[in-house]
Amino acid sequence: MTKLVKSIVFVFVFIFNMYSCKVVQTAKVGIDGKPIVNSSTKSKAVKAFFIDSTLVKKHLYTLASDEMEGRKAGTEGIEKAAKYIENEFEKLDLKTFGNLQSYRQTFDFENRRTKENITSSNIIGVLEGKSKKDEYVIVSAHYDHLGKKKRGEGDLIYNGANDDASGVAAVLVLAKYFKEMGNERTIVFAAFTAEEMGLIGSTHFGKGIDASKFVAGINLEMIGKVPSFGPNTAWLTGFERSDFGKIIQKNLEGTGYQLFPDPYKKYNLFFRSDNASLARLGVPSHTFSTTPIDVDPDYHKLTDEAETLNMTVITQTIQAVAKGTTSIINGKDTPKSVVIKE
Ligand SMILES: [Zn+2]
Numbered sequence: 001m002t003k004l005v006k007s008i009v010f011v012f013v014f015i016f017n018m019y020s021c022k023v024v025q026t027a028k029v030g031i032d033g034k035p036i037v038n039s040s041t042k043s044k045a046v047k048a049f050f051i052d053s054t055l056v057k058k059h060l061y062t063l064a065s066d067e068m069e070g071r072k073a074g075t076e077g078i079e080k081a082a083k084y085i086e087n088e089f090e091k092l093d094l095k096t097f098g099n100l101q102s103y104r105q106t107f108d109f110e111n112r113r114t115k116e117n118i119t120s121s122n123i124i125g126v127l128e129g130k131s132k133k134d135e136y137v138i139v140s141a142h143y144d145h146l147g148k149k150k151r152g153e154g155d156l157i158y159n160g161a162n163d164d165a166s167g168v169a170a171v172l173v174l175a176k177y178f179k180e181m182g183n184e185r186t187i188v189f190a191a192f193t194a195e196e197m198g199l200i201g202s203t204h205f206g207k208g209i210d211a212s213k214f215v216a217g218i219n220l221e222m223i224g225k226v227p228s229f230g231p232n233t234a235w236l237t238g239f240e241r242s243d244f245g246k247i248i249q250k251n252l253e254g255t256g257y258q259l260f261p262d263p264y265k266k267y268n269l270f271f272r273s274d275n276a277s278l279a280r281l282g283v284p285s286h287t288f289s290t291t292p293i294d295v296d297p298d299y300h301k302l303t304d305e306a307e308t309l310n311m312t313v314i315t316q317t318i319q320a321v322a323k324g325t326t327s328i329i330n331g332k333d334t335p336k337s338v339v340i341k342e
Pocket residue numbers: 142163164195221222273
């Protein structure tokens with residue numbers, strides 16, 4: 001080959017490689033991590049099942065950044081997180097909830113421990129259902145965390161990447177997903193405040209709703225680590241308290257992703273996250289998690305940083321939640337009432 005031909009070939013190969021990389025980056029990946037070859041490539045009528053890991057990472061790293069200062073309720077740090085979530089809801093053109101004039105449900109409460117008065121907001125966005133507008137499914141996670149350590153040297157920020165920036169990232173990505181896929185029931189996306197101070201935000205939210213309209217609650221907590229059951233698994237709190245978990249299991253058959261009952265019974269986790277605030281009102285409401293909480297070295301520690309999380313686990317879990325809850329979102333399945341006795 002002449003020098004000129006060589007360089008033309010080189011440029012061509014270079015462009016081709018760039019294009020191939022791009023194709024790989026945007027390929028549709030299934031829950032099992034294998035590329036999806038589905039009918040959407042043949043027929044536009046069937047929509048692809050696709051969760052973008054780049055977007056998951058962006059949300060996670062932003063919410064868990066030092067700039068958010070540990071997102072403690074009542075601080076400037078959590079205000080930055082609130083604005084970020086509002087902005088994402090705005091981009092998706094979500095509606096406001098009930099009588100609220102914005103995505104914010106702002107309220108005052110007293111910190112039980114310090115007795116100080118705190119003003120904070122739940123951030124709530126709504127994707128109206130097509131055929132079952134008055135039947136609600138809530139998808140939630142708490143966006144607050146522990147703030148900053150008062151004394152010491154070095155890193156003093158409780159970034160709360162797994163707890164629970166990972167869950168909020170999932171809420172934002174699921175909002176985009178269902179906006180694209182469509183939904184028969186109305187979905188309420190909620191980022192709750194002051195969970196760490198005693199489920200304050202979700203309890204406040206519960207006071208203002210007609211709980212009989214809520215058919216299910218999907219809460220996400222700490223979905224960034226490989227569970228004790230191994231990869232491609234998650235566990236659900238209060239599994240035996242309703243048939244919600246069984247519906248998810250049925251929908252996940254054949255995907256390679258498995259949902260297990262919460263293996264940490266002694267921690268009473270069903271009552272320790274925001275799902276409990278709705279469950280107490282009779283809503284079959286459960287928390288998905290992947291974290292081996294009994295041995296996790298970062299739980300409520302300064303080391304709960306984004307870099308400790310496994311992006312594949314988060315992305316595949318969001319995919320599994322999307323797929324697993326679809327029959328509830330589209331009105332085909334309705335979980336039976338929940339047992340709440342402790
Ligand atoms: Zn949490």
